[in-house]
Amino acid sequence: MNILLRLQLFFQITGHYASYFLAYIFETIFFLIFVVISLIAMIYIFRKYMARLQLRIGPNRVGKFGLLQLIADALKLVGKESIIPKLRDDFAYKAAPYIVFIGLVVGFVIIPYGSFYWIGSLTITHSNVSLILFFGAIAMMPIGEVLAGISSHNKYAVIGAFRGIAKDVSFEVPMMISAVSLVMMDSALSRTSLNFETLVSTQFIPFGILQPLGLFVFMVAMIARSSYTPFDLSESDSEIVSGYSTEYSGMRFGLFYMGMFGSIFLGSLVVSLLYLGGFNGPYSSYAGFIYLLIKGLILVLISFLIWLSMPRIRVDRFINFGWKILLPISIINLIWAGFLTLGVIS
Amino acid sequence: MIEVKEPKRIPLIGSLQGMYTVFKHLFKKPITVQYPEEKAYTPARFKFRIFLSMDDCVGCTLCEQVCPNLSIRMIVVERNNPHNKRNLYPQVNFGTCTVCRNCEEICPTEAIYLTHELETARTKNNFFYSPEELEKTESEVKK
Numbered sequence: 001m002n003i004l005l006r007l008q009l010f011f012q013i014t015g016h017y018a019s020y021f022l023a024y025i026f027e028t029i030f031f032l033i034f035v036v037i038s039l040i041a042m043i044y045i046f047r048k049y050m051a052r053l054q055l056r057i058g059p060n061r062v063g064k065f066g067l068l069q070l071i072a073d074a075l076k077l078v079g080k081e082s083i084i085p086k087l088r089d090d091f092a093y094k095a096a097p098y099i100v101f102i103g104l105v106v107g108f109v110i111i112p113y114g115s116f117y118w119i120g121s122l123t124i125t126h127s128n129v130s131l132i133l134f135f136g137a138i139a140m141m142p143i144g145e146v147l148a149g150i151s152s153h154n155k156y157a158v159i160g161a162f163r164g165i166a167k168d169v170s171f172e173v174p175m176m177i178s179a180v181s182l183v184m185m186d187s188a189l190s191r192t193s194l195n196f197e198t199l200v201s202t203q204f205i206p207f208g209i210l211q212p213l214g215l216f217v218f219m220v221a222m223i224a225r226s227s228y229t230p231f232d233l234s235e236s237d238s239e240i241v242s243g244y245s246t247e248y249s250g251m252r253f254g255l256f257y258m259g260m261f262g263s264i265f266l267g268s269l270v271v272s273l274l275y276l277g278g279f280n281g282p283y284s285s286y287a288g289f290i291y292l293l294i295k296g297l298i299l300v301l302i303s304f305l306i307w308l309s310m311p312r313i314r315v316d317r318f319i320n321f322g323w324k325i326l327l328p329i330s331i332i333n334l335i336w337a338g339f340l341t342l343g344v345i346s
Numbered sequence: 347m348i349e350v351k352e353p354k355r356i357p358l359i360g361s362l363q364g365m366y367t368v369f370k371h372l373f374k375k376p377i378t379v380q381y382p383e384e385k386a387y388t389p390a391r392f393k394f395r396i397f398l399s400m401d402d403c404v405g406c407t408l409c410e411q412v413c414p415n416l417s418i419r420m421i422v423v424e425r426n427n428p429h430n431k432r433n434l435y436p437q438v439n440f441g442t443c444t445v446c447r448n449c450e451e452i453c454p455t456e457a458i459y460l461t462h463e464l465e466t467a468r469t470k471n472n473f474f475y476s477p478e479e480l481e482k483t484e485s486e487v488k489k
Contacts, residue, residue: 053368055377309368310361 002121003027031124035108035262040070042261042300049304080250088247089151096148097248097255103140104262110134111269112197114279114288122289123197130196131183135176138225138266141259142168145234148256149244160243163315164234167224170322171231174330175221178214181330181337182207182274188341200278208275210340213333215275217326222267223306224318226260230310233318268299393460394445396438398480401427402457405434409449409458417443423477429455435477440466 007023014022044059044067051058059066084093110133113122127133142164149161186193189202208215224231235243245256272278272295279288313321379386400423410418420434427433436449436458449458463484466473479487 049372052376053371055371055374057376057378057380060380305365305369309365 002123002126003030003119004124006119027124031109032105035105038265039258039262040074042265043258044070045300046261046304049301050308053305053308074254077251077254082250082252085153085247087153089153092147092151093247094252096144096151097252097259099144099147100141100259101144101255101262103137103144104259104266106137106140107134107266108262110137110196111266111273112200112279114292115285116289117286126197127195128192129194131179131194131199134196134270135179138263139172141225141263144259145244145256148248149234152244152247154247156240156242157244157246159240160234160236160246163236163240164227164244166315166319167227167231167233167322170319171221171224171326174217174322174326175225177327177330177334178211178217178221179274181211181214181334184334185210185337185341196273200273201280203277203280206275206277206280208277211275211333211337213329213336215271217330217333218275219271220326222271223303226263226267226303228260228264228303229307230313231318232312233315236312238312264303265296265300268303269296272296272299388462388464392464393447393462394464395440395461395466395484396443396449396475396480397459397461398436398477399457399459400425400435400477400481401429402455403427403430403435403477404455404457405430405432406454407434408452408454409436412448412452414446414448415442415444418449421477436480437477438475438480440473440475 004023004027007026008019011019011022011026013019047069048058048066059069062068062072110125110127110130112130113124115121125133145164146161149157149159149164152158182199183193185207186199186202189204190198192198193202227234232243235245237243240246245253248256269292272292276295276299277291278295279292281288281291284291405420407420410420417439418436419439421437422433423435425433425435445460447460450460453459465484468488475487
């Protein structure tokens with residue numbers, strides 16, 4: 001029993017097709033609320049955590065413990081005038097933030113969430129190729145960033161977009177190879193290992209223990225995907241103003257900002273799903289979602305710690321790092337996974 | 347040419363050490379002091395506002411003479427004080443006072459002295475304190 005069927009049962013008096021229609025709509029609404037609340041919570045946690053690490057106090061004026069600060073900030077961003085450049089490429093300029101945000105939301109839609117108490121499975125997308133769908137969805141985000149950079153007609157934005165492309169090209173290949181080695185290992189355990197949910201639920205021990213190199217490569221790739229400090233080449237605010245989002249203000253900038261924090265959360269969830277066992281654990285048919293959230297939150301805190309303690313890497317060094325270190329490591333990991341698959345698991 | 351031996355470096359160790367150093371700060375107390383609600387520590391010998399005990403003042407004008415930037419002016423206040431026949435009392439301008447504490451040092455009767463009180467901000471265009479105001483605490487002056 002999953003959340004869609006529960007909702008469909010609730011709306012059954014409206015008839016077969018109408019009940020499914022309403023169930024899909026309400027599932028989408030619940031899901032969007034979950035995503036937005038988790039993004040707001042992420043930004044709040046980040047600000048408090050950063051403040052504590054820097055021996056400050058952090059937001060504490062709006063609401064109890066500053067809990068309403070982020071809502072106040074969001075209201076401010078919505079109310080702000082959107083200043084747009086005169087020489088922009090209009091459609092691309094306006095579409096770019098939405099592409100980033102939609103890529104993020106679709107990424108959240110596709111990943112499995114495990115079960116939660118009597119509601120049952122919270123997973124939204126049931127597909128046999130959801131792993132491929134997921135990587136396709138998060139590949140939308142850099143398109144939005146590149147469009148934003150090029151359509152702004154601003155030299156800093158263009159440099160930011162170019163750096164973003166250089167970064168994406170150098171970490172995507174190792175990331176995909178380490179994902180392939182996971183699928184390869186899981187193919188010995190199940191028939192539909194491209195299904196994200198089976199890939200997670202058939203992990204008899206977390207794959208991160210079997211493939212530590214793969215975990216390292218994938219974590220680095222997820223950090224680079226969310227583009228925060230060690231790899232924030234495309235934003236690098238001390239060099240090129242704000243990178244691809246230089247010319248954006250108001251809610252359009254807010255979408256980029258939320259996209260960044262959302263991709264940190266999404267990346268942490270995906271790493272915990274693929275490598276740390278995700279929603280597996282004792283009583284996982286009741287509390288699987290809680291396990292996933294706890295693992296995700298711990299990874300988020302580690303990501304923030306990395307963000308706050310490391311300096312930015314230079315562009316050429318990152319490309320060297322991607323092609324000369326991450327790629328060989330991921331290939332070694334692939335060979336190791338093949339050895340494990342043929343020699344141990346099967 | 348002198349060859350400098352670089353120490354053998356293990357990859358990622360430096361980054362992990364940095365992360366550990368940053369993480370340790372999570373368990374330390376914040377340095378920030380939320381000023382109006384919490385008061386920061388003030389050293390014991392720190393003094394700021396000048397107080398005056400009008401009964402002890404003899405109107406000798408020494409404080410006016412010793413004040414380096416003319417913050418103290420003697421003014422006449424009609425008051426029945428047998429020690430102070432000329433009815434001269436100091437009026438202090440805190441806008442220019444540099445807290446040099448010369449007046450406190452020179453005063454023969456210890457009528458003028460400095461205290462720990464330091465929050466003198468108020469909605470007024472000057473910082474002149476009349477002799478009567480110098481006798482009161484800051485909260486009474488603001489009323």
